[in-house]
Amino acid sequence: QAEGARAEADRAVRASDAAASQARELRASLSARLEAAAERLAEITTQIRETARVEPEDLARSLADAAIAIPGDAGGMEAHLYNLERQRDAIGPVNLRAEEEAVEHAARLETMQAERLDLTGAIGKLRQGIDELNGEGRERLVAAFEVINEHFKALFESLFEGGVAELRLVESDDPLEAGLEIFACPPGKRMATMSLMSGGEQALTAAALIFAVFLANPAPICVLDEVDAPLDDANVDRFCNLLDEMRRRTQTRFIAITHNPVTMARMDRLFGVTMAERGVSQLVSVDLRQAEAMAAQ
Known part of the structure; x- marks a missing residue:
């Protein structure tokens, strides 16, 4: 019996030694794996810091907040990281001054919008001023035109000893854009434009228009350069009579450049x-x- 108990004890010792040996081997294996995992963790940590430029803990929190599924195994994590790197590279280079530039552009935009409002207001005021000036110009032009037209009619009838003439605004209803046409009808002729009249008739008609303007708005001096050149003696005498009348009705001094002895004598x-x-x-x-x-x- 003693030998049997001893044998049983030996077997128990050997079994314990074998279990202890296995435990030591397992411990060594686990220690080696733990060291490898620690080294791998350190490599991944370093890679995260260098590649993503963020601490692993911050990256984990960001991914958790974004509810992004992360693979549990290392291979899956590497594949996931590779995909993220590709997405980052696809975005292109990062402008580190983007925020500052955004602020600068926002300030510039605000300034331009304020300038635009100022310009819009200035343009509105300018257009209003132009409209007012155009309105006043139309009124003054129409008033002056009516006065000059009345004087022209009277002077034409005096120069030609009859006949009818008038001024007309043509080609536009706007007085500021309209042209001026002279229509005259010397005694014994039909109404026509000035271009259809003879040289002498044109000279007398032009003189009537010039003197009509002087009656409406007299000037200190009026220079007449050979106005009487195309006139015969009878019309020269009428022209000189008109000069005498203008001298009586205005304070204008008339200077006549002429070679006509009839005009000189007057x-x-x-x-x-x-x-x-x-x-x-x-x-x-x-x-x-x-x-x-x-x-x-």
């Missing part, structure tokens, strides 16, 4: 250029009223 003073000596010009002035008085004596 003037108050003559100015001319003579050459008393060869190559030497001399200005000559003659007061015809004084000359007539001296001749009468």
Whole structure:
């Protein structure tokens, strides 16, 4: 019996040794695997920090908040990380000044919108001012046109000793954009535009229009450059009579440049250029009223 008990004890010892040996081997294996896992965890941590530039704990919280499913195994995590890297690369380079630039652009946009409002207001005021000026211009133009037209009709009838003439605004209903046309009917002729009249008739008609403007808005001086050139003696006399009438009705001084002796004889003073000596010009002035008085004596 003692030997049997001893044998049973030996077997128990051997079984315990075998179990202890297996436990030591398992412990060594688990320690090795734990060390490998720790090393792998350190590599992944380093990779996360270098690649994602974030702490693993922060990344885990972000993924949890975003409710993104993360694979439990390492291979799945690597595949998932690879997919994330591809998505990141597809986005392109990151502008680190994007937020600052957004603020700058927002401020610039606000400034431009304020300037746009100012410009819109200025344009509105400018258009209003233009409309007011155009309205006033139309009124003044129409008023001046009516006054000049009445004077023109009277002067034309006086110059031609009859006949009818008038001014008309043509080609537009807007006085500011309309053209001016002269319609005249000398005695014994039909109403026609000025372009269909003879040279003498055109000269007298133009003189009537010029003097009509001077009656509506007199000027200190009026220079007439050979207006009487296309006129015969009878029409020159009518032209001079009109000059005398204009002198009585206005304070305008008329200077007539002419070679016509009839016109010269009707003037108050003559100015001319003579050459008393060869190559030497001399200005000559003659007061015809004084000359007539001296001749009468």
